[in-house]
Amino acid sequence: MATRKPRFIALTVLSLLGVPVATAQAQLADPAPAPPTPAPEPAPTPPPEPGAPEAAPAPAPAPTPPPAAPVAAEPKKAEPPPTVFPPPTTRPPLPKRAKPQQITVGPDPTASDFGAEADIVSSVGGEKPPLQNRRWSYALGGFFRAPMRIGIGPETGSTDGSQLHSPPRTTGFNENEWDYIGVAPAPVGELKLTVANRRVSANIIIAGDMFFDAGYPNLVKLGGFSQAWVTVKWPDIFATSGGLGCAVGAFSERFGMAGPHQQSSGYYGTYLFGRTHVAGESCAIDVDLSQNLELIVEEGVGAKVEVVPYRKAGAPVAPYLPNQGPVPQGSTYLAHGHVALRYSDWLNVAGHFLYSWTPDDNADPKVDPSQRGSLTIAGGEIHTDHPTIGSGYVGFSHIDAKRILPLSDAVQVLHSTTGAVFKENYFGELPPESVAGLLTGTSDAGRDDSGTVQSVLFQYILRGRQLIGKRDPGVDLSLAVFGMFNHVVAPKTEVMGSTVIPGTAELVPPYTLKQDRIKFGGELQFAPMHVLSIGTRFDRVMPDGGNADVAYNAISPRVILHTNWLAREYIVVNYTRYFGMGKDVRPSPPYEQPSPPPEPYASITKPDPNLISLAAILSF
Secondary structure: OOOHHHHHHHHHHHHHOOOOHHHHHHHHOOOOOOOOOOOOOOOOOOOOOOOOOOOOOOOOOOOOOOOOOOOOOOOOOOOOOOOOOOOOOOOOOOOOOOOOOOOOOOOOOOOOOOOHHHHOOOOOOOOOOOOOOOOOEEEEEEEEEEEEEEEEEEOOOOOOOEEEEOOOOOOOOOOOOOOOOOOOOOOEEEEEEEEEOOOEEEEEEEEEOOOOOOOOOOOOOOOEEEEEEEEEEEOOOOOOOEEEEEEEEEEOOEEOOOOHHHOOOOOOOOOOOEEEOEEEEEEEEEEEOOOOEEEEEEEEEEEOOOOOOOOOOOOOOOOOOOOOOOOOOOOOEEEEEEEEEEEOOOEEEEEEEEEEEEOOOOOOOOOOOOOOEEEEEEEEEEEEEEOOOEEEEEEEEEEEEEOOOOOOOOEEEOOEOOHHHHHHHHOOOOOHHHHHHHHHOOOOOOOOOOEEEEEEEEEEEEEHHHHOOOOOOOOEEEEEEEEEEEEEEEEEOOEOOEOEOOOOOOEOOOEEEEEEEEEEEEEEEEEEEOOEEEEEEEEEEEOOOOOHHHOEEEEEEEEEEOOOOOOOEEEEEEEEEEEOOOOOOOOOOOOOOOOOOOOOOHHHHOOOOEEEEEEEEEEO
């Protein structure tokens, strides 16, 4: 009894510590004495031969050690119960493409257009690609520009004195005019909502071109749900070399963006090849030809969901209603194709083709039979964003317009939205008698909505800090040069807004208009610290070649404030002084008049020589 009690206590302690009972008993049990091993009998010794020496006695055999005590066997582990799903297997990760999948030759439809204010600031660089998650993620982004713009010009009803005008009565004030130079861009606000995973994204953009709390409810610019589309990606169709991406819905693409990294439409805020405004589809194949060379091929088709309604009896005319145009807009369609070669992350060479057309199906068949109208845009561009030699852009486009008055804004190109706006910008305004003739169908004279426009757009920005090989932020000096050249060729049947020869009743004989339009400029910007940039911009605008009567100059000193070198928010203070204005320079609509009226209204048609603007810009 005395020997069992300590064993019982030891087993209890070991069981509490998790040692199996069978093992514990085997370890605590007294080993049984091994039975003695019998000694082997000695072998019989043969008798010695006579005369032989006596043999030495044999050595005694070594004792055999006793066998070790048997060790108890480990208990056999129970087999796990069977599972419904097979056990996970370890697989090597599949190879993936290092570059992000591209869905367009131009900038992503969700990318913001910063405008010329941000082009020269050295803190602006390439946007980071969005994270690609396997699970659904939600993102909210946006962009806005909220400017105050005040003109200082002639006093209304008087030839002496000056007044403050808001909005300014300056020339080239609206972005839909050819002589627009973008020194004080218009208000804009965008909210972008995205729900996405690695392969699919749903996108909605809410946008407007004004802030009615500081203005008035302009139905044209008030905005609302602007775009909505779905993007689907197949990034591994070509294994690790590339894939396919498609966007379907109502969305806008931009081609011919002169700003750095295609982040902005450049100093003139326009598109060399066009911005689309249709519902449809666009698909792009993105393939790596080598480690540094990438090929992107894109196609797309779309249509206007609806065009501006037309009332022949006379639509109400108001500054808050859309302009129906001189003729009904027809159903408008767009087909486009693009190809681009990208070398590394700093060189992009692209070719573009866009074709917009209308069957003119809303025309009155009793007055004006339907005739097809079209706008064909073709050309190429080179875009460079080298870390040392700066950001440069040069592009050429050829535009062929044929009976474009009924064309809607499926594509917005070179400061022009609809076909009627493009005609006014490049082929001249419609004479009053031509408008009356188009409404009644009695005459087609003076229509002049066909012709060709060949254009060159360039922009180059050089930053001193990058030029000397420094990549870290610091004091910087930047220089930008920019310009646009347009060569217009168009058949005409009117002169100076009239289809008849002055002083006679004879119609103007048909002739061919050939006109060159040039605007160019430069900007010098100095950044003494990480929150401040100070610069001056100069512009020269020549709407009719060497005709000084319609040309003007502008010089614009400005200050840009931001929070740090990598900031994407800016406060821009700008002053513009217009000088060297020709006698026929007029302010932008609604103050534009083809001929100066008599006093006291003559002062209204004189452009303000001074412009002050204060703008807040933010992208998030």
